[in-house]
Amino acid sequence: MATFESTKDLRGARFEDVTLQGARFVACDLSEVVMRGVLVADADIDSPWLPESDRFLVNGVDVIGYVEDELNRRFPGRGQRHATDRDGLLAAWDVLQRTWAATLERVETMPLGTVDVSVDGEWSFAQTLRHLVMATDTWLCRTVLDHAQPYHPIGLANNGAAEDGLDMSVFMATEPSYAEVLAVRAGRVALVRDAIAGASPQWLAEEHPEPWVPSARATTLKCLHVILDEEWEHHRYAVRDLDAIERG
Numbered sequence: 001m002a003t004f005e006s007t008k009d010l011r012g013a014r015f016e017d018v019t020l021q022g023a024r025f026v027a028c029d030l031s032e033v034v035m036r037g038v039l040v041a042d043a044d045i046d047s048p049w050l051p052e053s054d055r056f057l058v059n060g061v062d063v064i065g066y067v068e069d070e071l072n073r074r075f076p077g078r079g080q081r082h083a084t085d086r087d088g089l090l091a092a093w094d095v096l097q098r099t100w101a102a103t104l105e106r107v108e109t110m111p112l113g114t115v116d117v118s119v120d121g122e123w124s125f126a127q128t129l130r131h132l133v134m135a136t137d138t139w140l141c142r143t144v145l146d147h148a149q150p151y152h153p154i155g156l157a158n159n160g161a162a163e164d165g166l167d168m169s170v171f172m173a174t175e176p177s178y179a180e181v182l183a184v185r186a187g188r189v190a191l192v193r194d195a196i197a198g199a200s201p202q203w204l205a206e207e208h209p210e211p212w213v214p215s216a217r218a219t220t221l222k223c224l225h226v227i228l229d230e231e232w233e234h235h236r237y238a239v240r241d242l243d244a245i246e247r248g
Helices: 064-074 086-108 125-142 178-197 201-205 220-247
Strands: 207-209 217-219
Touching: 086 178, 086 220, 125 178, 125 220, 178 220, 201 220, 217 220
Parallel strands: none
Antiparallel strands: 207 217
């Protein structure tokens, strides 16, 4: 099987009368890709940035709105994630964490070791929670609160984070226990809620250097929206993988 990694040599490439059946594209830039007369039976596309796209056409129909409406139907409360005031954000955070609590309870009923199972090379459930710790640390502790040491060692960064200027030495080199993950995660959940509960309109409008692009600016409100987006997207991934584990 041919493998292409970390290359830009395929930009503008033309694939004609070739078979890509079963191919897997991970962390790839497929923007502006044009597909004509293609077979897409059982295709599975996952793009957390879909709502930010100008359009996504399938047979000439822009499907972004349909996808968003369906996800909001499947995950009640998701549609509140871009609230713009303190009360709306607090309600959005609380319904989100009730959703996570139900999923945590589900995991407790599953076989021992489920939290460490990886499906198709994706993060395990425990690793997903660790990444959400890191996301909170990046967008709240580092960007908004400007802590001197914003990152908890238990956090888990995306691949390539070191290239974005993140000091990877602050993170654990070994896998922590699930109990440790839950404890740190609970602390970060409380931290976000406390920050939102004390939010004023002026604080929400304050601007900060973006963590990965310091020359750009992000308001506190945008940073909270990023955290909410991360939480909902990774919850969706976690539920998807738990379903796959239960199916065997």
